[in-house]
Amino acid sequence: MQAHHGYEDGSGRFYITIDSQRCNGCEACVxxxxxxxxxxxxxxxxxxxLVAAVSDEHRRKIKESCAPCKPTGHDSPTLPCVAACExxxxxxxx
Amino acid sequence: MPTDTHTTExxxxxxxxxxxxxxxxxxxxxxxxILSAGxxxxxxxxxxxxxxxxxxxxWSSRRTGSNxxxxxxxxxxxxxxxxxxxxxxxxxxVGTGYGRVNVPFAxxxxxxxxxxxxxxxxxxGNQVRTILDMGGxxxxxxxxxDKGKVVAFQMNDKCAAGTGRGMEVFADLLQVPIDQVGxxxxxxxxxxxxxxxxxxxxxxxxxxGLLRQGWAKEKVLAAYCSAMAHRVFALLDRVGVEREFAxxxxxxxNTGVVKRIERELGFESIKSGIDSQLAGALxxxxxxxxxxxxxxxxx
Numbered sequence: 001m002q003a004h005h006g007y008e009d010g011s012g013r014f015y016i017t018i019d020s021q022r023c024n025g026c027e028a029c030v031x032x033x034x035x036x037x038x039x040x041x042x043x044x045x046x047x048x049x050l051v052a053a054v055s056d057e058h059r060r061k062i063k064e065s066c067a068p069c070k071p072t073g074h075d076s077p078t079l080p081c082v083a084a085c086e087x088x089x090x091x092x093x094x
Numbered sequence: 095m096p097t098d099t100h101t102t103e104x105x106x107x108x109x110x111x112x113x114x115x116x117x118x119x120x121x122x123x124x125x126x127x128i129l130s131a132g133x134x135x136x137x138x139x140x141x142x143x144x145x146x147x148x149x150x151x152x153w154s155s156r157r158t159g160s161n162x163x164x165x166x167x168x169x170x171x172x173x174x175x176x177x178x179x180x181x182x183x184x185x186x187x188v189g190t191g192y193g194r195v196n197v198p199f200a201x202x203x204x205x206x207x208x209x210x211x212x213x214x215x216x217x218x219g220n221q222v223r224t225i226l227d228m229g230g231x232x233x234x235x236x237x238x239x240d241k242g243k244v245v246a247f248q249m250n251d252k253c254a255a256g257t258g259r260g261m262e263v264f265a266d267l268l269q270v271p272i273d274q275v276g277x278x279x280x281x282x283x284x285x286x287x288x289x290x291x292x293x294x295x296x297x298x299x300x301x302x303g304l305l306r307q308g309w310a311k312e313k314v315l316a317a318y319c320s321a322m323a324h325r326v327f328a329l330l331d332r333v334g335v336e337r338e339f340a341x342x343x344x345x346x347x348n349t350g351v352v353k354r355i356e357r358e359l360g361f362e363s364i365k366s367g368i369d370s371q372l373a374g375a376l377x378x379x380x381x382x383x384x385x386x387x388x389x390x391x392x393x
Contacts, residue, residue, distance in 0.1 A: 001244050004332060007252035010293070015248070015332075044243065045204045045381050046388075060252050 005054035006062050014063045015093045020051040022089035029081040029090060035065045038081060109262035111272050111344065115172045117152035123177065128386050129184045132378025133166045133200060135193030138230025138258055139344065141375035142169035148383045152177055155371050162196035186386035188378035204381055206374050207236060207247050213377030214340050215242025217366040223336040226326060228345030230258040233326055235333045246333045255292035256325040258344040263294050264318055267301060268311050279315035279350030286313050288321035315350065323354035338364045346370035
């Protein structure tokens with residue numbers, strides 16, 4: 001599942017896309033996120049497989065929640081959650 | 095049925111949409127092996143659906159109150175009215191919607207994304223691939239497979255722009271009963287340019303300005319419906335649209351918005367005989383049925 005978590009408002013489109021088919025459930029991204037944006041949820045109600053997702057609380061404010069990790073100048077550091085994900089399942093789109 | 099004592103000629107509630115409930119008298123629920131239910135507590139409306147062996151038996155749809163547990167209970171009670179059924183008679187109840195964790199009698203909470211996909215699969219048939227849910231305070235674009243399993247989704251619940259609540263505010267502003275907004279907005283000779291924003295606050299002042307300039311109500315409604323259609327089209331863009339396409343939620347009843355979305359897409363959405371607001375609760379009840387079936391198989 002391509003899960004686009006986030007929102008769009010007057011200032012732009014802010015989405016974290018998690019490819020749950022790639023997610024291996026290791027929880028590394030959850031542990032590494034300084035703002036506790038990510039949580040593990042049941043992917044399919046019929047199966048008890050846990051995948052990473054953006055918490056309801058942060059979904060509406062990820063622009064602010066993720067801002068401390070975002071590149072500010074010419075440097076472009078890899079975001080902690082993206083770097084922690086072995087299976088390359090997380091993408092930020094702003 | 096709740097009535098409002100403040101409804102007078104001077105202060106008519108144009109936004110007030112029809113609350114409703116129904117049950118199938120041809121089904122005797124006492125003969126059913128599995129009774130399941132879904133309760134969808136949304137920000138604006140709450141629905142309850144009761145199924146007997148996977149068949150739609152009863153439902154209710156009403157406005158959400160200030161308290162989620164009470165709204166869930168009221169919806170359930172209303173769906174079961176005149177059926178002789180009690181909440182305890184139901185084997186598996188699933189809560190969904192933004193208040194899903196506040197359904198006190200539910201056995202499980204499932205996100206509305208999954209429930210809408212499953213519900214739409216039941217309502218529109220398994221050929222449905224893209225679902226646009228236009229709810230009271232959010233909007234979701236969902237792509238699913240032939241079993242109603244979610245493949246991709248995107249939602250926007252940051253603000254009320256382009257949602258049912260926005261439409262309610264607009265109906266009130268223009269003093270047009272909400273069920274007439276759609277037909278009236280289509281009653282224009284030429285499509286006006288859309289209002290520049292769907293933000294409820296700004297759109298309200300823009301509309302007031304247009305009315306002062308002498309625009310007919312029909313034209314202002316057309317401009318607003320068109321802006322709303324354009325906004326949700328952008329949401330669909332990211333997940334991609336695959337046919338068949340269906341719209342669920344309260345706005346699916348607004349022909350002014352639906353026709354304009356179809357115009358932008360270039361094809362029509364499929365329709366169902368089942369109330370479009372029930373999709374979430376219906377999907378929840380279907381999950382309830384499947385989960386109960388699995389539990390029994392394990393025993």
